Amino acid sequence: MTATESVPRQALTATELQEIDRYWRAANYLSVGQIYLMDNPLLREPLAPEHIKPRLLGHWGTTPGLNFIYAHLNHQVRRRGTEMVWIIGPGHGGPAAVATAWLDGVYSETYPDVGLDAKGMRKLFRQFSFPGGVPSHAAPETPGSIHEGGELGYALSHAFGAAFDNPDLVVATVIGDGEAETGALSGSWQSARFLNPVRDGAVLPILHLNGYKIAGPTVLARIPEDDLLAQMRGHGYEPHVVAGDDPDTVHQQMAGVLDTCLERIDAIRFRARHGDGTAEDVRWPMIIMRTPKGWTGPETVDGMQVENTWRSHQVPLTETRDNPDHLRSLEEWLRSYRPDELFDADGAPRSETTAVVPSRERRISGSPHANGGLLLTDLILPDFRDYAVEVERPGEKKSEATRVLGGFLRDVVAANPRTFRIMGPDETQSNRLGAVFEATDRTWNTGRLPVDRQLSPDGRVMEVLSEQLCQGWLEGYLLTGRHGLFNSYEAFIHIVDSMVNQHAKWLKASGALPWRRPIASLNYLLSSHVWRQDHNGFSHQDPGFIDHVINKKPEIVRIYLPPDSNTLLSTMDHCLRSRNYINVITAGKQPQLTYLTMDQAIAHCTRGAGIWEWAGTEDGEEPDVVLACAGDVPTLETLAAADLLRRHLPELRVRVVNVVDLMRLSNEGEHPHAMPDSEYDMLFTRDKPVIFAFHGYPWLIHRLTYRRTGHAKLHVRGYKEEGTTTTPFDMVMLNDLDRFHLVMDVIDRVPGLGVRAAGLRQRMQDERLRCREYTRKYGEDAPEIRDWVWEH
Incomplete structure (x- = not known):
């Protein structure tokens, strides 16, 4: 099937179509309720101003599309038994993530006080974007989430990080067309070139084009479709299009396209693992979905078009407490989902509403991969003392600290072939960590020449000239229960300043949630530092990343400045064993004097x-x-x-x-x-x-x-x-x-x-x-x- 062909068969039976549509309507109802209601959750009485929140916060425009996608993912997982997580890229898609987790039963299991009944629904609504409640995006508080959508651009890199070394996992990743305009996301399309179908999972990108950002059109929604399809093919994907505004038609399209994509993923995996074993030049499927922004919401408000415009981005009806027309429109909007068909007299979802929910162990919002600490195992670490530099007298002989560290990391890689990766922007060798290439290669799946060295689909060192992409990969890898190290030139790690902000906020928030298990720390090794960038000059001289990191919550950040090789070894061993921290280690790569024996170094690092x-x-x-x-x-x-x-x-x-x-x-x-x-x-x-x-x-x-x-x-x-x-x-x-x-x-x-x-x-x-x-x-x-x- 080509990208622009319609689905060649009736993908859903009448019963399946009804089940998916019920779930979608229920999720939409719950999403609107979260944005607007603080009482009367099931509309058992006429809607009144006192039922409406005094401050209307949240974002509707992207939410119905997210709920639509999730309903179809549920249907596929239930049919196939696929192991799946989903990542929400569009900003502030929190209502959808919370609504679907509640319908799946996972939210109430995680938060028993938000039960599957009218009382629980009332709390679900009231807590959303409410003082002391939950954020408006897919935050750590949301079961099933490994990605916070407050800042745009990182969904796809997080998704690939989650897929690396997760051979049975499919990461369904929704990319908003506003998000697609960011530099970080634009670079992330290249990640498909680094995915090895033999040992990695799969990422299914779903580019959701609803046409608008917060106040204007989006680029990818307006360019000619042939150009968009060519762009996706150029990135190594096989694009499939779903488009329309009639729910029944789009349901059939989406079901057929998802069938095709998941079958294609299965075929790629089978061929790679049981056929010729090749990992090169794979063209992974992806979906381009065009649906109206604010779909199923108010078509017009105060005489102006809202659905399918930027006006639906946030809160379509803003005066529901004071304007009777807005209040009436809100009630009509909520009742258009026919809640009495969806929820029983006690407020629980009817069995027909949740018929598409997968079995308990396959529920997307309950995946252990979205709570990576549940899957985390300790690294097998060699004894760092075995790599010590001999010091007879302090300050007499020189060694290259990061070169010494490279021998230790080489053996860490060898001992942990499925749970440890090194990320960096083409600087592993430059930063004197070249010994790791005695145990592994660089990850590479795209075309090799006879002159190439140290390139392999099985490589554990991941290099690409985008610090943001390296950071996103590593975050996704850590959040799903693995370990890693980011090595970089000190001056250019600033490129990920905003990303480390978001990860620090995630760690801070998740640390207050007992059900979120600790994950491996985010470890930075900054070398080629300010004092020995004398050859590259002023542009390469900036030690300010530690100033930036130190602004984060003190229970999260750690800054280390080991003065020689043995203290660096001791520090790195400590950081690789730690949990829920952001560790920044700065160490030079040039020959420097050594001062402390290993025993002295351990004691000194312990004291700090x-x-x-x-x-x-x-x-x-x-x-x-x-x-x-x-x-x-x-x-x-x-x-x-x-x-x-x-x-x-x-x-x-x-x-x-x-x-x-x-x-x-x-x-x-x-x-x-x-x-x-x-x-x-x-x-x-x-x-x-x-x-x-x-x-x-x-x-x-x-x-x-x-x-x-x-x-x-x-x-x-x-x-x-x-x-x-x-x-x-x-x-x-x-x-x-x-x-x-x-x-x-x-x-x-x-x-x-x-x-x-x-x-x-x-x-x-x-x-x-x-x-x-x-x-x-x-x-x-x-x-x-x-x-x-x-x-x-």
Whole structure:
């Protein structure tokens, strides 16, 4: 069947058509009730103003189409026994998700106080978009949802993430035509090229064209159909069209097209798994459904067309409490669904209404895949200690932290061939994680050339030059009960700022729901970071992602800045074992000094912050100054500054403090990891100057510590938006984070030291000038800078 042909047979019997239509009418009635009613849920008395909510919130326009699709999905699952979840892409489709979950019985099982009767229906209506109730979109509170539709663009990437390594699952994904205009969704069509029918599930995209966004037309609904079909074919899909406004006709079309699509999915799977085993050049089916916006709602309001226009997007009748005509129209609208046929005298759905609901274990809204913690199993992790870098003396030898980590991740991949994936925008090798390719390849199903390497349909590393697509895949993968890691250049992870917002909100909301089981944490490894992007320059220099993440709820976010290879190994092991967090690890890929043995690294990471006694000169006495650091390059410069102070001011008592868990600095009571004030005071002192060398923007440290006792004497050096293509040391000098400037800060801030050490301060200024002149003359850092090691 071609995309534009009508269904060649009567797909539904009269009984099936009636069953699907009953379910659809019931879901529509429940959806309208959620938007408008706070009482009289079954219209057992004439509708009165006091039955209407004082604030009408919610979105009707997309809802009837969603309910229509869900009714047909139910019918197919009941017939076939298909294992299915659905994802709602259109914004604010919450009424449909809640209504269908209630009709399926899942909502009442999840929330027994919202029973399958008139009392439960009244609560279902009253709670929607009501203070203390439930949101207007498919939020974590909604059974069957793994996708929150508050922000558009992520439905399809989430769907493919859910399908990876889920061989029996079909993810039916409704994409709104407004959502289809977003960059994230436009890029997501390419996901089909990464789906392996041998080991993965299937995604069935349903592009719902109802013609309008909130206030204007949509692009894909207005372009010529031939262009739209060509676009979908170009993305690797086999498009099938359902179109019309007559319910009976469209029911028959939809049933026939769904039959065709699901049969095609079965055939693709069978051939791949039992035939030639190929995973390349598969053309997956998808559906383009054209139906009116606000279908079955009021056709006109106040003399203006509403159905099939943008006016139906939100609340079609806005004055139902004060305008008798609007109130009358609302009652006519609700009664048009014939609720007495749909619900019995007690308010429960009649058996004929729920005849299309699948068996208990196959109900879409009750799928365990939509509550991924139920399916989550622990990763099999090798002992990270086995990958330790040998450290005989601190600061003497170098290693590449992420290259060392790559060996550990290689064996994580090998030990978890169905539950762990690495996502990243073509940077796995660049970020020195290349050892993983000893155990796996990049996922690739589309055309290979003899020159290609490390490409396979079975690859566990997923690379595409869209951070949003990588993020969406990983979120879908985690939300359905698996584990993963996102590695990226530090500067460009900002592209997913809004997506991490939404995931953080999901974790926060789901954490308050006992029935939502914890999922694996969202783990970021940020490398190629600000201080070693000296070759790429200013465009690649931005450490601000941690500032963004730190705004999220403290029970969710964790920020780690391991200073060397062994601390990175310990940190990654901890993060991969964690649940319901967003973990951000920043670690450089370039050769850096190693400081701690593995046992020391474990202890240091467990503390999160600690004194490095070997680097200081306090000798059991109260220090004159504290040199603190967080991040690998700031740690190097801090130690080099401590070395200079030891040599030139041996009488000065210096304490060196390294911070690996940034949230330990938080003011007491503001984060679960925040150290008590007493511990902070012991570590940083109550009244001594603290010179803090920080990986990111310096004001973040001030924000974290503003209520600490010694905050007035805390001076932070970090990135201050100065960068260019230059040498590594010139980069830190540009931002006054270099060792010479840190020594100058000590001289400026330790009482009585300024006059006595004025000559040393001047020499430090001269050293900065000399080092800069050397870089301009020779194009590299001076050997004593480049080759510096800790020699004490």
